[in-house]
Amino acid sequence: MTNDPTGRRKPETEAVHRGEGAPVGAAPLTTPIYATTTFRFDSTADFQRYLGGDAERYIYSRYANPTIQTAEAKLAALEGAEAALVLSSGQAATTTALFGLLASGDELVVSSASYGGTLHLVGDHLSRFGVGVRYASTDELARPESLLTARTRVLWCESPTNPTLRCVDLARVASTCRAAGVVSVVDNTFASPINQRPVTLGIDLVMHSATKYLNGHSDVTAGALAGGRTLIDRLWGARKLMGGVLDPMAAHALSRGLKTLPVRVERHNENARRVAEWLEASSLVARVFYPGLPSHPDHELARRQMTGFGGMVCFEARGGFEGACRFYDRISLIQRAASLGGVESLCSLPVLTSQYGLSDEQLAAAGVTRGMVRLSIGLEHVDDLLADLAQALG
Numbered sequence: 001m002t003n004d005p006t007g008r009r010k011p012e013t014e015a016v017h018r019g020e021g022a023p024v025g026a027a028p029l030t031t032p033i034y035a036t037t038t039f040r041f042d043s044t045a046d047f048q049r050y051l052g053g054d055a056e057r058y059i060y061s062r063y064a065n066p067t068i069q070t071a072e073a074k075l076a077a078l079e080g081a082e083a084a085l086v087l088s089s090g091q092a093a094t095t096t097a098l099f100g101l102l103a104s105g106d107e108l109v110v111s112s113a114s115y116g117g118t119l120h121l122v123g124d125h126l127s128r129f130g131v132g133v134r135y136a137s138t139d140e141l142a143r144p145e146s147l148l149t150a151r152t153r154v155l156w157c158e159s160p161t162n163p164t165l166r167c168v169d170l171a172r173v174a175s176t177c178r179a180a181g182v183v184s185v186v187d188n189t190f191a192s193p194i195n196q197r198p199v200t201l202g203i204d205l206v207m208h209s210a211t212k213y214l215n216g217h218s219d220v221t222a223g224a225l226a227g228g229r230t231l232i233d234r235l236w237g238a239r240k241l242m243g244g245v246l247d248p249m250a251a252h253a254l255s256r257g258l259k260t261l262p263v264r265v266e267r268h269n270e271n272a273r274r275v276a277e278w279l280e281a282s283s284l285v286a287r288v289f290y291p292g293l294p295s296h297p298d299h300e301l302a303r304r305q306m307t308g309f310g311g312m313v314c315f316e317a318r319g320g321f322e323g324a325c326r327f328y329d330r331i332s333l334i335q336r337a338a339s340l341g342g343v344e345s346l347c348s349l350p351v352l353t354s355q356y357g358l359s360d361e362q363l364a365a366a367g368v369t370r371g372m373v374r375l376s377i378g379l380e381h382v383d384d385l386l387a388d389l390a391q392a393l394g
């Protein structure tokens with residue numbers, strides 16, 4: 001199958017599938033894994049029904065698959081968006097969105113505090129196709145009108161950012177972009193839709209690394225996009241041709257993860273708050289960054305636009321890089337691993353991961369110091385987490 005005969009994204013159906021064809025009395029509670037690349041037709045009349053846009057007819061899994069659509073319907077509902085797409089990774093979501101929306105001669109405004117993969121994709125690849133790129137600091141994003149030119153087509157940012165959890169006024173970005181005809185995009189990975197729903201603040205498109213909180217168990221690589229139906233239809237076409245669709249097995253696992261997202265995030269929020277408060281009260285660390293703390297520079301903004309402050313906590317160890325390394329080498333419950341958003345608490349040192357190899361000036365511009373420690377707080381008992389922090393810092 002080399003062409004899409006209809007060129008249309010299949011509309012969402014009610015819960016998408018009910019185990020059609022299963023023996024009577026064996027209707028599954030959950031959406032089965034449609035482990036198939038293609039779908040059978042009964043007749044030419046049946047094929048004509050597909051061509052006519054019948055939502056119950058499928059042709060090829062790179063275009064649409066009931067297991068994948070189930071995850072998409074759940075995600076759209078969570079984000080308060082009309083429609084959503086799931087993709088094979090967060091990077092596939094970013095690539096599909098940027099290459100699907102931008103053309104040669106256009107300009108992209110991107111937050112310089114974005115995920116490293118986003119910045120490398122933009123700097124190393126998108127720029128080769130004649131797209132102009134303008135990097136914006138968090139302070140500049142607070143006055144978004146000054147960033148847009150007649151050629152700007154897309155503005156891309158994150159809130160909260162890695163690792164210091166700075167926030168961007170999303171309603172302001174949204175209304176400024178809307179007035180200028182610019183597509184606003186927010187990477188909502190750190191917050192999750194439980195804590196922040198950018199579409200409800202007027203943002204056009206939400207991107208996720210579903211590898212993190214959405215799946216939540218550190219065992220699936222996936223990405224997602226959510227937004228208005230017209231925009232998602234267009235990006236469905238881009239996904240279909242760029243090929244970054246999610247596998248049905250992974251889509252099933254993602255759907256299962258999404259079922260517990262609200263209860264997981266509630267516990268992530270609560271554990272992270274307790275950890276942040278404990279660290280701030282401790283004389284063993286120099287500074288704590290958590291948007292739920294009144295000491296955080298964006299606390300008031302976070303209170304306005306978020307319904308929870310998330311599971312990420314950052315702190316500055318005493319003794320700079322040596323102090324951070326000492327902590328890193330001593331933790332025992334918290335695991336030394338990159339990534340975030342899973343059941344297990346993880347620790348990484350920004351100067352060895354997201355900010356690796358940066359000069360002192362670049363680190364200062366990113367607001368990152370050599371003594372910084374990033375924690376993704378998991379679902380363990382908070383007393384066990386505090387005990388591990390105490391022994392590792394002590």
Ligand SMILES: *Cc1c(COP(=O)(O)O)cnc(C)c1O
Pocket residue numbers: 089090091092115117158187189190208209210211212221222223
């Ligand atoms: C991990 C991550 C990505 C990239 O997602 P992958 O699933 O690893 O491709 C993008 N943005 C943020 C904020 C991330 O944490």
